[in-house]
Amino acid sequence: MLNIILMGPPGAGKGTQATRIIDEFNLPHISTGDIFRENISKGTELGLKAKAIIERGDLVPDELTIDLVRSRLSQDDCAKGYLLDGFPRTIAQAEALKTMGPEIGRAVNLVVDITVPDEVLMERIAGRRVCPKCGASYNVNTMKPAKEGICDRCGAELIQRKDDNPESFKIRLDNYYAQTAPLVDFYKAEGLYHHFDGMIGLEKVSAEISELLKANQ
Ligand code: ADP
Ligand code: ZN
Numbered sequence: 001m002l003n004i005i006l007m008g009p010p011g012a013g014k015g016t017q018a019t020r021i022i023d024e025f026n027l028p029h030i031s032t033g034d035i036f037r038e039n040i041s042k043g044t045e046l047g048l049k050a051k052a053i054i055e056r057g058d059l060v061p062d063e064l065t066i067d068l069v070r071s072r073l074s075q076d077d078c079a080k081g082y083l084l085d086g087f088p089r090t091i092a093q094a095e096a097l098k099t100m101g102p103e104i105g106r107a108v109n110l111v112v113d114i115t116v117p118d119e120v121l122m123e124r125i126a127g128r129r130v131c132p133k134c135g136a137s138y139n140v141n142t143m144k145p146a147k148e149g150i151c152d153r154c155g156a157e158l159i160q161r162k163d164d165n166p167e168s169f170k171i172r173l174d175n176y177y178a179q180t181a182p183l184v185d186f187y188k189a190e191g192l193y194h195h196f197d198g199m200i201g202l203e204k205v206s207a208e209i210s211e212l213l214k215a216n217q
Pocket of ligand 2: 131132133154155156
């Protein structure tokens with residue numbers, strides 16, 4: 001079973017690898033960031049609560065995020081595996097997932113962490129463009145789409161995220177080290193943790209992750 005958590009600081013290549021994994025292994029992609037952004041663009045109650053927090057680079061409160069993930073993971077399409085991207089981001093979220101996973105028949109069995117040095121992250125985030133429709137990400141310097149400004153995967157127009165500015169990025173990175181990095185030890189202790197070096201190139205990272213997933217299918 002592939003019940004996967006994908007971890008990594010903003011800019012590590014998580015989004016790109018997520019798109020490849022879901023295409024190759026046919027898993028539902030549960031990106032808490034995408035779900036929040038969708039709620040913001042639709043103006044839902046959750047979106048209204050999350051908008052300012054996300055745009056300044058902070059984390060949405062655990063309670064809201066945990067409820068959201070519980071209801072999404074409970075859906076039928078997650079019964080044969082899932083890729084959880086952007087959750088958990090705090091120890092409290094990881095603890096909640098550890099309890100809820102077995103309860104709803106969705107226990108996590110693999111954690112994939114991709115890391116990249118800070119200097120590189122900033123550069124990647126500054127050039128990042130994303131597809132608001134399918135979540136695919138590109139870079140204006142290093143990973144251009146075939147047609148400028150258009151998503152290769154679904155044809156939608158690419159945008160720059162509001163939190164991909166230097167101020168919000170710094171807050172996101174600080175929060176990452178303070179709140180999310182402790183999950184490495186948490187998942188090592190659970191025996192689920194797998195580390196990937198995000199500097200070896202997209203193709204190589206992708207091949208290594210694919211190998212791990214095939215071995216655990
Ligand atoms: P990135 O591409 O920077 O990793 P995401 O798209 O995963 O970012 O998430 C964007 C923003 O959504 C986060 O900076 C945070 O404000 C909010 N968010 C996403 N997932 C979570 C979570 N698990 N807990 C709290 N906030 C979250
Ligand atoms: Zn797209």
